[in-house]
Amino acid sequence: MLESYIYILEFINKAKEISGRKKLQKMIYISKKFNLPFIERFNFHFYGPYSDELTVKVEELCNMGLIEEEKTKKSGATQYVYRLTNKGEDVLTNHLEQLREHIPLINNLQNQTSRFLELVATLLYFESLSMIEAIEKVKSLKSKQNYTDEEFTIAYDFIEKLKKNEVAC
Amino acid sequence: MNPEKKLSEEKVFKDPVHRYIHVRDKLIWDLIGTKEFQRLRRIKQLGTTYLTFHGAEHSRFSHSLGVYEIIRRIIDDVFKGRDEWDEGERLVTLCAALLHDVGHGPFSHSFEKVFHLDHESFTQKIILGETEVNNVLKEEGADFPTKVSEVIAKTYKNKQVISLISSQIDADRMDYLLRDAYYTGVSYGNFDMERILRTMRPREDMVVFKSSGMHAVEDYIMSRYQMYWQVYFHPVTRSAEVILSKILHRAKKLYLNGYEFKYHPTHFESIFNGSVTLEDYIRLDEGVAFYYFQQWLDEEDKILKDLCDRFLNRRLFQYIEFNALLQLDKWSELTNLFKKAGIDPEYYLVPDSSSDLPYDYYRPGEEEERLPIYLLMGNNDIRELSRESFIVEAISGKKRTDHKLYFPLDLINDTSSKKKYKEEIKRILGI
Structure with missing residues (x-):
């Protein structure tokens, strides 16, 4: 049970900092789909796969003083930036590193925009559908996002590379 | 889709929370009679809470009927005839309300954690698989079970329909807060649901609340907060x-x-x-x-x-x-x-x-992570609840864990x- 908190701490630590709640949710969802050991359950919400449990755990870690949540403004909208505190780093020193081999994947996700991660996460959520059906589904559910055909192509290419471990290593 | 088939006479269930639950649609009546829905009588809504509050023996059956009844009142009494509401969504919304918890197992939360099960996945399987529920739904059209399952999975195209059943102020939460307060015997779970329903208005992709209903919505938020700490997390x-x-x-x-x-x-x-x-x-x-x-x-x-x-x-x-x-x-x-x-x-x-714990309290949902509660102001502007209500701002600010x-x-x-x-x-x- 404690491990689940440690994984979140280590993930944020490896990413250095994560800008945005949506980005944090999507990064962890995609990582879980690629077998990182997260146990939080995700369901589909208005903006793609989302985990209430992860939200509460991050709040708990903030209240424990292990994660710092900085409220910023980006293009007029509120955004939260997450990073480990010194106390959080101290807690990690007492545990074996579990995510070291996944640093390339975490860094790669970190370098993407939250809009792109939302698309990738949503396509992965509908992976049981054919590619055509999944694209139709995303276009229908996220019509306001206006994802272009080029973005779908890039997203599927990204997913394929993750599957072949080309991005992760 | 078939025209809605009605029963020759309306059926009613006596209910301590909503007084009466009214069924006029044959489809709803048939769904209630399926073995998968009747099974919900044998699953308690609040799991182990009866060991703290001895009255809390109510079932997921009564909760599911309650959610259905709230939705029926919204769409038949409040939304009917409004431009922003598509009457063609009526039956799919009612069915999703009734069946939203049909996949729950015994002591769901513990079973799911220990055995890595997912009640939402079983809800989908009961609706789409070879079950009595599926047979009843198929009478409405071959693609009707899929539509119902998509509403419950929150992947249905019409987000307004989804938000009636699953959002930060939805029929599911309104019923369980009132019902759980009633059966546990606590006094702090109550709020004026009738008032809230009367101020609901359909809008594109969501449901909003007239600002005149803000105090009733505040009461709901307070109820959710108090029930969380006093009952659910006891x-x-x-x-x-x-x-x-x-x-x-x-x-x-x-x-x-x-x-x-x-x-x-x-x-x-x-x-x-x-x-x-x-x-x-x-x-x-x-x-x-x-x-x-x-x-x-x-x-x-x-x-x-x-x-x-x-x-x-x-x-x-x-x-x-x-x-x-x-x-x-x-x-x-x-x-x-x-x-x-x-x-x-x-x-x-x-x-x-x-x-x-599988419960939470209101989060304004900045950064679009979850759709917040919106008030419809007098000038037709839409404002997030915690920006208008000092009470809600206060209790949704610092998160207690x-x-x-x-x-x-x-x-x-x-x-x-x-x-x-x-x-x-x-x-x-x-x-």
């Missing part, structure tokens, strides 16, 4: 939940290790070995679970026997405030001392946190053996 209920989880863990472990049960756990077998089918899942209800807990009182395995006795006879664990992550030295020391004292820490020393450590005080107090270690445990626990 430490005694959590203690029972912890013991229940450990019973399931122990039984599974014994089964996988080839332990010879005196009474073979046939109903649990496929769940233990991870090959549960829809048929197995539907057969399992709380009556079956309790039957096995009774049987396991006679088992040779001392841990399983003891945990079942604690659960059935309400000999629950004691607790202290304790955050294992911030007190790793103490946590490690306690674990070692429990082992030395002959009390297996895997089953008898259990941390529990707010994130272990909680961490406890559960243990069997009676075993630690029994100093007839291993006295030295037990005294040391008591010193660290501060008891």
Whole structure:
């Protein structure tokens, strides 16, 4: 049970900092789909796969003083930036590193925009559908996002590379 | 789609929360009569809460009827005839409301955690698989079961329909708050639902509330906040939940290790070995679970026997405030001392946190992570609730979280053996 908190701490630590709640949710969802050991359950919400449990755990870690949540403004909208505190780093020193081999994947996700991660996460959520059906589904559910055909192509290419471990290593 | 088939006479169910539940659609009446829906009578809405609030014996059956009734009142009494509401969505919305919890199993939360099950996935399977529910839904059209399942999975195209059943102020939450308050007997879960319903307005992709209804919505938010801390996260209920989880863990472990049960756990077998089918899942209800807990009182395995006795006879664990992550030295020391004292820490020393609970309170949802509650202002502007209400702003600001450590005080107090270690445990626990 404690491990689940440690994984979140280590993930944020490896990413250095994560800008945005949506980005944090999507990064962890995609990582879980690629077998990182997260146990939080995700369901589909208005903006793609989302985990209430992860939200509460991050709040708990903030209240424990292990994660710092900085409220910023980006293009007029509120955004939260997450990073480990010194106390959080101290807690990690007492545990074996579990995510070291996944640093390339975490860094790669970190370098993407939250809009792109939302698309990738949503396509992965509908992976049981054919590619055509999944694209139709995303276009229908996220019509306001206006994802272009080029973005779908890039997203599927990204997913394929993750599957072949080309991005992760 | 077929024209809506009506019953020759309206049927009503007497209900202590909504007074009457009205059924006029044949489809709804037929769904209520299916075996998968009737099964919900045998699953308690609040799991182990009855061990704290003895009235809390109500079922997911009554809650599901309640959610249906709230939706029926919204779409038949408030939304009907409004431009922004598509009357063609009426039946799919009513069916989704009625069936939204049909995949819940006995003591859902514990079972799901221990056995890695997902009630939402079973809801989909019951709606789409070879079931009586599916047969009834198909009468409405071949693609109708898929539409109902998509509303419940929140992947339906019409987001307004989804938000009626699943959002931060939806029919599901309104019913369970009122119903749970009624059956637990607490006074702080109540709010004026009629007023809230009258101020609801359909808008593109969502439902908003006229600003004149803000105080009724504030009451709902307060109710949600108080029920969270006073009922759902009650430490005694959590203690029972912890013991229940450990019973399931122990039984599974014994089964996988080839332990010879005196009474073979046939109903649990496929769940233990991870090959549960829809048929197995539907057969399992709380009556079956309790039957096995009774049987396991006679088992040779001392841990399983003891945990079942604690659960059935309400000999629950004691607790202290304790955050294992911030007190790793103490946590490690306690674990070692429990082992030395002959009390297996895997089953008898259990941390529990707010994130272990499937309930929450209102979050304004900045950064679009979850759709917040919107007020419709006099000038037709739309404003997020916490920006208009000081009360909501206050309780949704600082997030309160909680961490406890559960243990069997009676075993630690029994100093007839291993006295030295037990005294040391008591010193660290501060008891």
